[in-house]
Amino acid sequence: MSEQKVIASKTKRGNFFEDFYLGMQIEHATPRTVTSGDQALYTALYGSRFALSSSDEFARSIGLERSPVDDCLAFHIVFGKTVPDISLNAIANLGYGEGVFGVPLYPGDTVTTTSEVIGVKENSNGKTGVVYVRSTGCNQRGEEVLSYVRWVMVRKRSVDSPAPETVVPNLVKVVSVEELTLPDSLNMSEFDEKLSGSPYRWGDYEVGEKIVHVDGMTIEEAEHQMATRLYQNTAKVHFNNHTESQGRFGKRLIYGGHIISLARALSFNGMENAIKIAAINGGTHVAPTFAGDTIYAWSEVLEKIELPEKNGPSSRNDLGALRVRLVGTKNNDCASRPLRQEDGRYHPDVVLDFDYTVLMPK
Structure with missing residues (x-):
């Protein structure tokens, strides 16, 4: 009887809590070119009626080149890139902070996202932990579209894994006016x-x-x-x-x-x-x-x-x-x-x- 060849799995099961460490840098896969179809589908899903993300002519009347996509859509696209690496094994996404929207995101722009782990804290049950990450989405010119912090509860791979040193970032409660980004036009x-x-x-x-x-x-x-x-x-x-x-x-x-x-x-x-x-x-x-x-x-x-x-x-x-x-x-x-x-x-x-x-x- 011939020996059966064992092939290691090439699939990814996502990071567990013990895989994260302070200062860890992650370049997330799958750049995303945003289209007017994305905006149309977003409108169909939520019925958003804000004029700026609905009308090119309205956007031009207040100094922009055309209508940018909805800010929440920009957030979701930047966020979505991070999920396979940050929260595939999450139990819950707990919160957000220090979010700043940068340049407007227009149809035709391509978004990439990177993240840095800025905090880790194992929970008392020894089965889960909280990971704090700062994620940044940029367009094809390297201009920042959005930067924000989120913290997420992630399962541990093994309850026997030792707890890391607890580091909880000290986040500001309110983004200052000096940090706000407004289009010059x-x-x-x-x-x-x-x-x-x-x-x-x-x-x-x-x-x-x-x-x-x-x-x-x-x-x-x-x-x-x-x-x-x-x-x-x-x-x-x-x-x-x-x-x-x-x-x-x-x-x-x-x-x-x-x-x-x-x-x-x-x-x-x-x-x-x-x-x-x-x-x-x-x-x-x-x-x-x-x-x-x-x-x-x-x-x-x-x-x-x-x-x-x-x-x-x-x-x-x-x-x-x-x-x-x-x-x-x-x-x-x-x-x-x-x-x-x-x-x-x-x-x-x-x-x-x-x-x-x-x-x-x-």
């Missing part, structure tokens, strides 16, 4: 509020104001699957119902970024002129969501930010920024639900707590 002097959909500008919002966005959107399994494939996000928890049926929840989890996009799209009703995301200050996926859940959203204005003139000490008279808390809930209309309960814990219907900075005409 951006000019709101010809901003048309009839085309944008609302007369309410930067000066019409007050710190502490809460805007309930009224509308809701039910998550469909097929749409979520299509969205996650669009971003080339390969995380098992979103795709494989065979394995996830045996997991903690007994079914597939909805990708957290899907909730961010739903909440951002819903926020149009009440914040139509928040035309561009400038920064992600922080964010938490508070609770899981599943197909069939209906997402609602409300926003709270946390801070009004003056933007400096390009050349001089004065503030811009055409453009300002708002720091906003965007909260997503499931299966309630948000109107009477508090963010937290009396014991300080999140209300059980809250699924997203997202702190971000948006640009708005004055």
